[in-house]
Amino acid sequence: MSTPDTALTPASPTRVIILNPEDRRAERLSAFVRYTLLIVVGFIMLYPLLWLIGASFKSNAEIFNSIGFIPQEPTLDGYRKGWETSTPYTFGRFFWNTFLIILPKTVFTVISCALVAYGFARFEFRFKKLLFASLIATLLLPNVVTRVPQYILFRDLGWLDTYLPLWVPSAFAGDAFFVFMLVQFLRAIPRDMEEAARVDGANSFQTLIYIVVPMLIPALISVALFQFMWTMNDFLGPLIYLSSVESFPVSLALKLSIDTTEAFDWNRILAMSVLALLPALVVFFIAQRYFIEGISVGGVKG
Amino acid sequence: MARLQIRNLEKTYANTFKAVHGINLDVNDGEFMVLVGPSGCAKSTTLRMIAGLESISGGDVVIGDRVVNRLQPGARGIAMVFQNYALYPHMKVRKNLSFGLRLQGASKAEIERKTNDVARILEIEELLDRLPKQLSGGQAQRVALGRALIKEPEVFLFDEPLSNLDAKLRASMRVRITDLHKRLKQEGMSSTVIYVTHDQTEAMTMGDRICVMKDGHIMQVADPKTLYDRPANAFVAGFIGSPEMNLIDGRLDGNQFHIGDQALSLPDELMARLQEPAGHVTLGIRPQHLRVGAEHGLKAHVTGAEFMGHEVVLHLSVADARLVAVLPAADYVDLERETAVTLNLDPGKAHVFDQSGENISLSQLH
Secondary structure, eight states: OOOSSOOOOTTOSSOOOOOOHHHHHHHHHHHHHHHHHHHHHHHHHHHHHHHHHHHTTSOHHHHHHOOSSSOSSOOSHHHHHHHHOSSSSOHHHHHHHHHHHHHHHHHHHHHHHHHHHHHHHHOOOTTHHHHHHHHHHHHHSOHHHHHHHHHHHHHHTTOTTSSHHHHHHHHTTOOHHHHHHHHHHHHTSOSHHHHHHHHTTOOHHHHIIIIIHHHHHHHHHHHHHHHHHHHHHOOHHHHHHOOOGGGOOHHHHHHHHHHHOSSOOHHHHHHHHHHHHHHHHHHHHHHHHHHHHHHHHHHHOO | OOOEEEEEEEEEOTTSOEEEEEEEEEEOTTOEEEEEOSTTSSHHHHHHHHHTSSOOSEEEEEETTEEOTTSOGGGTTEEEEOTTOOOOTTSOHHHHHHHHHHHHTOOHHHHHHHHHHHHHHHTOGGGTTSOGGGSOHHHHHHHHHHHHHTTOOSEEEEESTTTTSOHHHHHHHHHHHHHHHHHHHHTTOOOEEEEEESOHHHHHHHOSEEEEEETTEEEEEEOHHHHHHSOSBHHHHHHSSSSOOEEEEEEEETTEEEETTEEEEOOHHHHHHOSSOOEEEEEEEOGGGEEESOSSSEEEEEEEEEEOSSEEEEEEEETTEEEEEEEEGGGOOOOOTTOEEEEEEOGGGOEEEOTTSBBSSOTTOO
16 A cells, blocks of 8 residues: 555556645645746846847947847848948958967867877876976966967067967967866776777877777867867957957957947947857857767766 | 797886786697686786786796787787777777778778678677677677687787676676687687686686786696695685685694694595694695584584585584585585584595695695
8 A cells, every 4th residue: 555645666666756736736836936046047147148139139229228138120230230340351251260260279279189188198108297287287377477478489480460379379289278178088988998909909199099089079079169169259369469450350350340430339249249159159059969978077087 | 829928027016016026827829828816916917918008027928939028919919808898989899890900901801701700700790780889798798709809819818808797698608718719729720818817617617727826926827627626825725616615724743633622633644645744734625525424523513504405505613713514415404503513524635734825735645
């Protein structure tokens, strides 16, 4: 005989709980409160984004007249004029420039960080601990500290106003965070597969390419995504190293619209901000599964 | 055709811990050699040094006529089966099997032929297009076996390959591996095997010879029967056999073996075999060779009985010592706890070990 509020089905491996009407009401109320709270807080967090999207369809005058995010008289004016910009180039040019920075930076980050992480995670060599500690130390170093010496170095190399200072450091595993993340991920993967590959006749490099990289793919996708988003959002780097408008990426171009005209049109800036958000969002949603897998495995099992 | 020799092999880790202490072992061509011992006895380390996965601190590993110390694992002519299969998770079974051949640059036709041959031998043809995660433990282990077989190596290395399988599957895989070994041998292919296990049943049933290891030393190398009947020392005596051999510490005075306040007259046959018949010794007698209900002998108390169907395992106490006796089920009578019984031993089967653990009763034992 089952108790009034719970019952066990003997043949089934899972426990089935049957609630009485009173408990069911309490359960529903609790769910209602929880969901309401989550929706309200979620809405508050998302409101600036919703307002941004809504305001990008408003006229410049309406932006300052109403607090709501739904435009009274929707217009694509902001997008049309914003795209043209006040420079000789359209926003398409700035997107292309961003792409020219992101592509080599992401690709080389993935390659170089995988190589360096493989070295740290799988090989014993002299001063390994010291070198790894230095790597972690660079993580803790504030970025501003290295800005001036880096600038002087790149100036002497004649790299100012080119994209080289923006991606070349990444080609040498300059992003310690990614190396650290991959090392943690690799430590969670048993070495047996790599040893089996060595017995099968693979050298270290073949083991990396054929065995380690395929197993690292979720983590590498996370690295690529992080790098993609951070580079997309990077403002300071391009600001320091790029001086010609024709080579500006999106992040600088947005600021440009504010600088060049005295009475600037907010709806243009907001419209272009919405467009600037899109690539990162699209890429994130496409690769979301790998991204979450990559950071959770790397982080938890390390 | 390959013989494997290990000469004064040593392993010292960076923290100065010495895991392997200059061991020597000869494995004949086509021989199935089992390395067995408790956890931490360095059997796996030894195997990994043979494979080239662990550096060698001293001594040589010779496969065929070549010293392979400095060769990469892939160039040593070995293949290895790992405890947790170590299949490449992103490759289908077919690619897993042929990975080594592809690295060697074998032709497509050869890869195809060998893959199919191996799949047929191991009955994994229907698994060829599956990923490792779609395989059961037994299937995965067969694929791992196939990956070793396809290389046609000079020496096969097995690192506790059956430990992850359930008892029933383990028994059938044991037979499969020994059958495979015999088949390779009959077909004149290289079939030298080094097989690491901590399971003495595996060791006894599979090995042509068994190498028992402890703390980085070899305790004895012999065929299973010799190991069981003529253990060189108390460690081997206790490690091989189930339930393990009774080892009773006592003092030998003439032919009287004193344990606590009791004395047991050792049979003349045993006394005749002893090299130094006096002092503190350990008497070793297997549970199967204890006679319960003799007229003379040690007075013991029953502390428990386990009825196993075909036999009964009787737990006994004599003075401070705890002993185990195995009786045929036919001789079983329901014994109460604390029942007093008299124990004696099968004279031809007892052993005496000196204080260092060496067997001093081997000389004329048959």
